[in-house]
Amino acid sequence: MRSIPTGPLDNRLLSGLPRAQYSLLAPHLATVSLPSGAVLFEPGDLVNHVYFPHSGMLSLVVVMRDGKGIETATVGREGVVGAMAGLRTYKSFVRVVVQMPTHASKIASDRFRTVVATSEQLRNLCIEYNETLLSQARVIAACNALHSVEARFCRWLQQSADRANSDTVALTQEFLGEMLGVRRTSVTAVGKKLHDQGVINYSRGVIQILDRHKLEQISCECYQTLLAQSAMLQRQSTLSQI
């Protein structure tokens, strides 16, 4: 992994704040290193900290009663986890898992609430981020219902590679199975097929993308849709600040 130091301003929400607003938060932000696989919240947990990633990727996973899970949204340096805790005491409905080594700014929820109460802009940020999560969740709900495991595997891999800023993504088949909501056996079969086709190199928990073009072809359209929506939302929020 690259060990380039990161700071709060690597997070796009924090760097997008006017200086005065940012300086209200800055004294309360602590930079933390989150290891791959760590669980920040389980469903029902009180969101006692809010996280603004500088790098890496956090997954919001819906967990069924029998333990099966599926990823419904991801958050990277463009976003925040737990923003609703800025408005009120908030319990998580999802499991938040660290998907790859992630650096983030962490702030205690009660501190965050105190600051948000003094700033309309921060209050808007907390509310508006819900639209980002909702727009992602709509696409992912449709994708999970309509697209094959293979297409979703490729969609997911492109997203992860973007977030890792690398063609290599480290993860276990069990973990990938949980993200895609399928059995490990299906992940193995799809991974092996893509490996044999020369699209990826898949060995022992590390996936390396060899042919990005082919990967895009096999992937469903949802990767592009998510990118376009994310860009559009960022443009809109930038415009609203002018």
Place this chain on the structure above:
Amino acid sequence: MPRYFFDFTGNDEVASDNDGLTLLDHQAAFEEATMACGEMIRTIDGHLQPGNGWRMEVTDEAGKLIYRLLFMAESFE
């Protein structure tokens, strides 16, 4: 716990499972196979031709075949 291997064979491709999966018993391996087949069946989505099909074979550590699940498209025209 015993280790089982799940190999997919399509028309022009084989996805052999090199790592395998440790599961409680044959019954658990069968369940894993049926669930994975259920998930994978969507990949045939509009592409399957009569005469084509795919299968999943479950083997044990000694390479002994335990289960075979088949999906075949046949035309009687």
